[in-house]
Amino acid sequence: MNERLKLCALAFGILTLSSCRTIYYPNLQNVADLQGKNDANIVFNPSNLQASWAFTEHFYLQTNLQFKPSAWSDNPEAVTTDFRADRKLAELALGYTKPFDDQIRFEIGAGAGFGENIFEEERSIIDGPTRYLRYSSQLTKYYFQPALIFRPRPGIGMTFSMRASVLDYYNVQSVNYSFEELSSLNLLDLNVRPHAFAEPAFGINFSKGRLRLQNQIMWIYRVSDTPINHQRLKFSFSLIMKLNGKYLKNTESD
Numbered sequence: 001m002n003e004r005l006k007l008c009a010l011a012f013g014i015l016t017l018s019s020c021r022t023i024y025y026p027n028l029q030n031v032a033d034l035q036g037k038n039d040a041n042i043v044f045n046p047s048n049l050q051a052s053w054a055f056t057e058h059f060y061l062q063t064n065l066q067f068k069p070s071a072w073s074d075n076p077e078a079v080t081t082d083f084r085a086d087r088k089l090a091e092l093a094l095g096y097t098k099p100f101d102d103q104i105r106f107e108i109g110a111g112a113g114f115g116e117n118i119f120e121e122e123r124s125i126i127d128g129p130t131r132y133l134r135y136s137s138q139l140t141k142y143y144f145q146p147a148l149i150f151r152p153r154p155g156i157g158m159t160f161s162m163r164a165s166v167l168d169y170y171n172v173q174s175v176n177y178s179f180e181e182l183s184s185l186n187l188l189d190l191n192v193r194p195h196a197f198a199e200p201a202f203g204i205n206f207s208k209g210r211l212r213l214q215n216q217i218m219w220i221y222r223v224s225d226t227p228i229n230h231q232r233l234k235f236s237f238s239l240i241m242k243l244n245g246k247y248l249k250n251t252e253s254d
Contacts, residue, residue: 021185023117023137024167024230026220027066027089028238029201031147031159032107034060034097035247043214045238058098062109064091082122089115091141105149113141134175135187140168157212159203167228168194186227196224205240209248212240 028045032052043050047068054060068087073080093111100106116138124130147161169191174182182188201218218234242248 021083021085021119021187022229022231023087023187023190024195024197024220024228025066025068025087026165026197026199026218026231026234027064027091028216028236029145029147029161029163029199029203029218030062030064030093031149031161031203032060032062032095032097032109033105033149033157033159034107038244039247040243042241042243043238044241045236048236048238052095054097058096060095060097060107060109062091062093062095062111064093064111064113065089066115078126080124084120086118087115089113089139089141091143093143093145103151105151106147107149108144108146110144111142113143115139115141131176133177134173135177135182136171136173137169137190138171140170142166142168155207157205157207159201159205159216161201161203163197163199163201165197165199166194167197186229189226190228193226194224195222195226195228197221197230198223207240207242210242210245212242214238214240 028043028048028050030043030050030052034052034054037054037057040053047066049065050063052060052062066089069085071084073082091111091113093109095107095109097105097107117136119135121133122130123133143163143165145161145163147159149157149159151157172191179188198221199218201216203214203216205212205214216236220230220232220234222228222230
């Protein structure tokens with residue numbers, strides 16, 4: 001009877017914590033808003049570092065880096081868990097931009113990236129043994145992102161973007177996770193087939209000189225069949241620094 005209670009407590013702990021083991025946290029959508037050749041900017045965010053550079057009047061390059069570590073401890077129903085996660089992603093993209101008029105600009109970009117996810121945890125039951133568990137996977141990401149930039153007046157800008165992302169996980173390794181645990185965490189079939197997402201986003205930014213303060217909200221919709229634990233709504237605040245003073249006259253506050 002005592003063993004059954006321990007197993008029930010462990011199962012309850014797994015179900016309670018499964019929603020926290022999110023494997024896909026989308027990175028910030030990088031809407032470049034570059035005005036012409038050699039215009040460039042850098043985006044700073046607690047978990048993202050991004051840069052864009054226009055090498056012609058219409059074509060630009062982008063790079064996106066994401067770091068998403070997390071750690072927590074919990075003790076539901078006598079199951080003590082110490083959890084650590086490390087998520088990394090690096091992307092490179094090519095884009096095209098064209099102004100419609102002085103207030104509206106269109107851009108479209110496509111890119112690819114590589115990343116890694118690592119979960120580590122220690123689970124212990126009162127008067128029972130401690131289990132060490134580890135799950136790791138690598139991924140390749142492909143994305144396509146059109147966007148509109150609307151700047152109704154100097155110093156204020158709005159962005160509307162729609163990113164289509166495809167994630168392909170591989171090189172999956174699991175240590176001490178049972179079949180049932182992997183299934184409950186949506187990790188069992190992670191690398192069976194690619195995962196596709198539609199990710200609309202809206203951003204607003206306020207600028208003064210070389211600096212912009214940006215707020216972005218993004219919705220994440222899974223459009224493929226294979227289950228995966230993913231973030232569904234993302235708010236982010238970022239600081240953008242313009243690197244080429246030639247274009248500041250188009251973005252400065254009055």
